[in-house]
């Protein structure tokens with residue numbers, strides 16, 4: 001049975017406020033209204049992700065940056081200026097009662113985040129956006145750098161969502177309050193853990209960027225013979241490999257987790273899918289890559305599609321490709337979309353099954369390992 005605290009005792013919800021100033025009358029407070037949700041989504045403070053470089057060059061103008069380059073990539077798969085994906089805001093999640101919907105999104109809204117100032121968005125990524133794609137170490141590093149910053153930005157936004165969740169129990173009966181607070185606490189600890197790790201990764205990547213040591217980042221590159229039908233930019237902690245073997249355990253606090261960063265881009269009527277990781281994460285990430293490469297070549301495309309749809313909300317598909325999927329395939333991808341971040345990964349998520357997705361026509365594959373891991377022959 002739940003013990004109601006005394007008025008001046010700490011509140012049961014863990015807010016560290018006195019009970020009388022927190023949950024004492026929560027069930028009698030006015031419930032949240034639509035405008036509260038709308039205001040919430042505008043709250044995210046916008047600062048440049050490159051402030052950590054301390055170069056003093058940030059402008060005050062934060063711009064809507066594309067995580068997947070707009071001119072090179074999204075346009076190539078778009079139909080009438082639209083691509084297929086899930087665009088989530090708290091607002092929309094409420095409308096759909098928490099389920100993510102795959103729909104047409106204008107390329108100006110797809111894959112954007114307001115994470116860099118006008119100077120850094122242009123200057124940092126010039127080698128990627130203004131030069132011919134040669135898959136140089138610098139270009140591959142920049143792709144990964146942008147993903148990492150986007151991921152940090154997204155986690156910050158999720159944390160704001162949790163703050164909001166904590167007051168979303170206004171006007172609710174006590175057992176609902178308890179449920180909401182418990183959910184909020186669970187999400188908060190997961191997000192904070194991920195933020196700590198991502199900040200460590202960002203610090204290391206800032207160091208590599210400032211020193212120009214681009215070759216210290218590890219990459220596995222899958223070159224594609226034509227324009228991919230699915231584009232992605234994200235990062236995840238791989239928990240299981242493609243045989244269902246466990247790589248690391250997300251539930252264990254205090255253990256450092258390995259992160260894998262990935263991007264699928266298109267350029268010059270072809271494209272590539274790149275996995276990137278820091279040398280300190282090599283053991284786990286390399287096992288993940290080895291297991292991917294042990295699949296039969298015909299299963300690679302399917303494996304990559306399942307990976308994107310299961311782990312990354314920043315996944316965008318060509319509308320033509322999507323429309324050509326039969327209902328069974330569409331509903332399988334929609335099922336996977338619901339797993340983003342909310343449900344723990346399952347061992348069988350990536351194990352080959354009888355679904356086939358042809359979105360990537362696989363060409364040459366190659367591995368770049370940091371000289372610190374694999375000393376090059378002289």
Ligand SMILES: [Zn+2]
Pocket residue numbers: 011012013014015022023
């Ligand atoms: Zn409370």
Ligand SMILES: [Zn+2]
Pocket residue numbers: 048049050051057058059116117118119120121
């Ligand atoms: Zn800046």
